[in-house]
Amino acid sequence: MTGSMDLPAKGGFSFDLCRRNNMLQKNGLKLPGFRKTGTTIVGLVFQDGVVLGADTRATEGPIVADKNCEKIHFMAPNIYCCGAGTAADTEAVTDMVSSQLQLHRYATGRESRVVTALTLLKSHLFRYQGHVSAALVLGGVDCTGPHLHTVYPHGSTDTLPFATMGSGSLAAMSVFESKYKEGLTREEGIQLVSDAICAGIFNDLGSGSNVDVCVITKGKTEYLRNHQLPNPRTYASSKGYSFTKGQTEVLSTKITPLKQKVEVTEGGDAMEE
Amino acid sequence: MARFDPYENNGGTCVAVAGADYCVVAADTRLSVGYSILSRDHSKIAQLADKCVLASSGFQGDIKALQKALAAKELVYEHNNNKKMSCPAMAQLLSNTLYYKRFFPYYAFNVLAGLDTQGKGCVFTYDAVGSYERTGYSAQGTGSALMMPVLDNQLKSPSPLLLPARDAVTPLSESDAVDLVKDVFASATERDIYTGDRLEIVVINSSGTCRECIELRKD
Numbered sequence: 001m002t003g004s005m006d007l008p009a010k011g012g013f014s015f016d017l018c019r020r021n022n023m024l025q026k027n028g029l030k031l032p033g034f035r036k037t038g039t040t041i042v043g044l045v046f047q048d049g050v051v052l053g054a055d056t057r058a059t060e061g062p063i064v065a066d067k068n069c070e071k072i073h074f075m076a077p078n079i080y081c082c083g084a085g086t087a088a089d090t091e092a093v094t095d096m097v098s099s100q101l102q103l104h105r106y107a108t109g110r111e112s113r114v115v116t117a118l119t120l121l122k123s124h125l126f127r128y129q130g131h132v133s134a135a136l137v138l139g140g141v142d143c144t145g146p147h148l149h150t151v152y153p154h155g156s157t158d159t160l161p162f163a164t165m166g167s168g169s170l171a172a173m174s175v176f177e178s179k180y181k182e183g184l185t186r187e188e189g190i191q192l193v194s195d196a197i198c199a200g201i202f203n204d205l206g207s208g209s210n211v212d213v214c215v216i217t218k219g220k221t222e223y224l225r226n227h228q229l230p231n232p233r234t235y236a237s238s239k240g241y242s243f244t245k246g247q248t249e250v251l252s253t254k255i256t257p258l259k260q261k262v263e264v265t266e267g268g269d270a271m272e273e
Numbered sequence: 274m275a276r277f278d279p280y281e282n283n284g285g286t287c288v289a290v291a292g293a294d295y296c297v298v299a300a301d302t303r304l305s306v307g308y309s310i311l312s313r314d315h316s317k318i319a320q321l322a323d324k325c326v327l328a329s330s331g332f333q334g335d336i337k338a339l340q341k342a343l344a345a346k347e348l349v350y351e352h353n354n355n356k357k358m359s360c361p362a363m364a365q366l367l368s369n370t371l372y373y374k375r376f377f378p379y380y381a382f383n384v385l386a387g388l389d390t391q392g393k394g395c396v397f398t399y400d401a402v403g404s405y406e407r408t409g410y411s412a413q414g415t416g417s418a419l420m421m422p423v424l425d426n427q428l429k430s431p432s433p434l435l436l437p438a439r440d441a442v443t444p445l446s447e448s449d450a451v452d453l454v455k456d457v458f459a460s461a462t463e464r465d466i467y468t469g470d471r472l473e474i475v476v477i478n479s480s481g482t483c484r485e486c487i488e489l490r491k492d
Contacts, residue, residue: 038308057492062415064464167308201492205308205466208492231492233463237456241427248425249432
């Protein structure tokens with residue numbers, strides 16, 4: 001194509017590849033599955049700021065793909081974002097908005113605001129009409145105060161004092177609805193978030209392993225990676241394992257030497273570095 | 274238009290290992306549906322005769338029905354033949370019971386295990402419609418694919434694929450076999466979301482049947 005410039009997207013879904021994808025599916029191509037995080041993520045507002053929490057299990061269907069992954073993503077020094085849904089989508093969208101926020105900080109010379117991150121996320125997700133499967137809990141403290149938002153894959157957002165997302169959200173929300181009150185202290189906030197994540201870890205099969213917590217207050221952020229480890233391995237054989245050759249019986253052996261297709265000639269110039 | 278789906282997978286894994294004079298049967302005790310846990314304390318192991326035990330994973334509704342049907346047929350056998358059913362006899366009965374429902378199967382993945390008439394360990398492994406085979410060890414259920422390769426390697430049994438067919442019982446001692454089963458379940462629990470909570474181990478040998486439970490990860 002001659003003289004085509006990459007114009008900024010005008011908005012709405014880009015349908016360029018849909019016809020090709022439909023054709024491929026009709027011809028029998030099985031679409032690749034996505035790795036979902038099958039998650040419990042939570043956030044709450046306490047008296048000095050926000051506390052975010054997440055479990056650490058990533059699943060591929062019924063199998064645990066990662067026993068200790070990080071679901072609390074960095075957006076700005078004063079803003080963090082928990083992600084549920086397709087792992088690639090949450091990573092990509094939070095990395096992208098984090099970079100955009102940094103460029104914006106350089107341009108404005110000011111600390112990033114949570115609503116800025118919120119608007120960037122929601123407009124991106126809406127443009128992709130829900131195909132970017134990222135459900136986020138965005139929290140941070142800026143010059144206008146503490147903020148907590150949820151962002152849905154289709155681009156809608158809510159502003160809440162406490163929020164949960166992911167497959168374990170119902171288990172976590174039941175804990176929040178019982179015990180949340182306004183004006184929690186830092187210790188109470190961390191304890192409540194840990195309790196909610198543990199409810200997800202033990203009662204939801206899509207969530208598990210450890211509890212990650214992030215406490216954001218004015219001027220200070222603490223990322224408590226693996227704040228709780230309530231799931232140690234229960235049994236480990238003291239004998240150890242040996243995997244010697246022949247332990248799994250070899251039934252038959254057939255060795256086929258490959259035909260050489262390349263002729264190797266000695267001499268000639270050595271390859272340049 | 275949503276159709277009624279008669280089946281549901283309640284998850285879980287079952288394992289059995291046959292030794293020279295013992296048999297180890299183990300299953301986790303988690304009952305789940307979808308992403309939820311229904312029970313952390315549901316046994317998948319049923320005693321059908323004094324030296325014969327059935328461990329099943331799959332749809333627990335069908336499994337309960339299958340256990341009831343087998344217990345009733347075992348009682349009829351006792352009345353007719355004036356003796357309790359042996360493990361190989363029960364194996365054939367189970368296969369026939371499963372194939373009887375060939376066109377609306379029991380959604381049950383079974384492992385039948387115990388001591389045969391000579392007192393040697395025997396394990397019979399089934400598919401959902403009754404195809405069975407006597408083997409030295411087997412795993413069925415959601416975590417079976419995680420466990421079988423380790424059992425193939427560590428039990429040091431002759432491979433069941435060898436010809437002529439060889440007796441596939443493991444040369445390992447009873448305590449080694451139990452240790453391996455516990456470790457293999459702990460490993461499968463790490464990676465399979467449907468396996469966990471508690472492990473029930475039943476050991477059958479000449480002195481009888483003994484039951485042991487160990488805790489597994491609850492997440």
